[in-house]
Amino acid sequence: xxxxxxxxxxxxxxxxxxxxxxxxxxxxxxxxxxxxxxxxxxxxxxxxxxxxxxxxxxxxxxxxxxxxxxxxxxxxxxxxxxxxxxxxxxxxxxxxxxxxxxxxxxxxxxxxxxxxxxxxxxxxxxxxxxxxxxxxxxxxxxxxxxxxxxxxxxxxxxxxxxxxxxxxxxxxxxxxxxxxxxxxxxxxxxxxxxxxxxxxxxxxxxxxxxxxxxxxxxxxxxxxxxxxxxxxxxxxxxxxxxxxxxxxxxxxxxxxxxxxxxxxxxxxxxxxxxxxxxxxxxxxxxxxxxxxxxxxxxxxxxxxxxxxxxxxxxxxxxxxxxxxxxxxxxxxxxxxxxxxxxxxxxxxxxxxxxxxxxxx
Amino acid sequence: xxxxxxxxxxxxxxxxxxxxxxxxxxxxxxxxxxxxxxxxxxxxxxxxxxxxxxxxxxxxxxxxxxxxxxxxxxxxxxxxxxxxxxxxxxxxxxxxxxxxxxxxxxxxxxxxxxxxxxxxxxxxxxxxxxxxxxxxxxxxxxxxxxxxxxxxxxxxxxxxxxxxxx
Numbered sequence: 001x002x003x004x005x006x007x008x009x010x011x012x013x014x015x016x017x018x019x020x021x022x023x024x025x026x027x028x029x030x031x032x033x034x035x036x037x038x039x040x041x042x043x044x045x046x047x048x049x050x051x052x053x054x055x056x057x058x059x060x061x062x063x064x065x066x067x068x069x070x071x072x073x074x075x076x077x078x079x080x081x082x083x084x085x086x087x088x089x090x091x092x093x094x095x096x097x098x099x100x101x102x103x104x105x106x107x108x109x110x111x112x113x114x115x116x117x118x119x120x121x122x123x124x125x126x127x128x129x130x131x132x133x134x135x136x137x138x139x140x141x142x143x144x145x146x147x148x149x150x151x152x153x154x155x156x157x158x159x160x161x162x163x164x165x166x167x168x169x170x171x172x173x174x175x176x177x178x179x180x181x182x183x184x185x186x187x188x189x190x191x192x193x194x195x196x197x198x199x200x201x202x203x204x205x206x207x208x209x210x211x212x213x214x215x216x217x218x219x220x221x222x223x224x225x226x227x228x229x230x231x232x233x234x235x236x237x238x239x240x241x242x243x244x245x246x247x248x249x250x251x252x253x254x255x256x257x258x259x260x261x262x263x264x265x266x267x268x269x270x271x272x273x274x275x276x277x278x279x280x281x282x283x284x285x286x287x288x289x290x291x292x293x294x295x296x297x298x299x300x301x302x303x304x305x306x307x308x309x310x311x312x313x314x315x316x317x318x319x320x321x322x323x324x325x326x327x328x329x330x331x332x333x334x335x336x337x338x339x340x341x342x343x344x345x346x347x348x349x350x351x352x353x354x355x356x357x358x359x360x
Numbered sequence: 361x362x363x364x365x366x367x368x369x370x371x372x373x374x375x376x377x378x379x380x381x382x383x384x385x386x387x388x389x390x391x392x393x394x395x396x397x398x399x400x401x402x403x404x405x406x407x408x409x410x411x412x413x414x415x416x417x418x419x420x421x422x423x424x425x426x427x428x429x430x431x432x433x434x435x436x437x438x439x440x441x442x443x444x445x446x447x448x449x450x451x452x453x454x455x456x457x458x459x460x461x462x463x464x465x466x467x468x469x470x471x472x473x474x475x476x477x478x479x480x481x482x483x484x485x486x487x488x489x490x491x492x493x494x495x496x497x498x499x500x501x502x503x504x505x506x507x508x509x510x511x512x513x514x515x516x517x518x519x520x521x522x523x524x525x526x
Contacts, residue, residue: 151406152432152447154455156468172470172484176452241457242471242483256462259473259482354450354487354513 007246034086088207165234175359261348288351300326
């Protein structure tokens, strides 16, 4: 009964809005979620819940796979460090409101020590501990050796390594060029560009949320919801034929899901206007092309002119930084937008030009 | 030239140097060619690009999987046409599975789905599966040539080389 409900809620159509809402609540009430009391209770509640998950045979089949052990470690670490940083930020923000300095700026925390031996010894022990951990892991969990590669056969489901499952999930919604080359490239380029775009010195060397609201929100949304959540979806909710399965659902090879997808051009020309698709490629995709240009070109300008927060960003950053930031940000947001459009309207591609190997 | 016994004169030095240099270059070239050869596989498991696929009478209507594992080709007979369908997903090149009960090809990597004809209808695949050149030999055998592909979005499926009328 409860398991059936969780299976239904796990469907990304529902669980993605839940994840986004949960993220928003976490940010909005970060002082509550970052309190020690909440951390204790979350830990106490989560232990029996996790045990109950493990007791389910279908869920246990997924989680016990040697490949998926890192997922468990990742989830525990992500939960802990998110809570930890919120906790530190909440404490400091309260001190700053009272006119005190952050904890990291107290005299006893500003004491300077030599990097040799203090830092180097710590690093040495970290290296030894990591190596020992990896050796023991390699002994306990054997790498699965399968039959020789066969170019005319693929395992079902064919899953990427766990850390790439977020990317594989992106590929379901985008053209290979976009999801495999352009978007990951922009993720890397964007992460490299952060120190050049965001030159605000606030928060250097101490935890704070109030002084770095937008930076923290946009980074954590991209990390927690668009990366970690998608990895969870890829690991636990994708089964044979890359169909959705709830975490407690049996991976039935013959589960039938209707997923008929159509392109925006078919929506407009055939369903909307009731005339056939034009022969000319550009004319056929003109609506999608215009929409894409509007999304990439007009929204940043409009935000800078018409909204309060946009004007403030534009003034603080200058035009070049602002437009680079907005380009990266709306590219990131194109992922959830495209996912929601697929789920709500079965929209395949906004611009579909397979003749030119170009689909957006 | 009093101490010519234990030292080389100019001519001798250059002749030794030439011989040594030639041998060094030859050894280097031999090593290089061995290394170059090493970069190619000893055994090639890739399917053959051309094969004979029986006679038209061998096929019942529907999807025939007997050449899929050896050559990566589905023989599909429908609407009076026999075609050789590629088994490479047009999204990212995985190998879809034929699901006889749902009458569709379904890719295990990202969930692209194709009708029996090879036309994509679900998932991210941007275009239909490719078809290979298929022809009837004078002895009545079918020859499939994978070096020539026909793509639906370019309007090539009606090319007379892309199907056999059965």
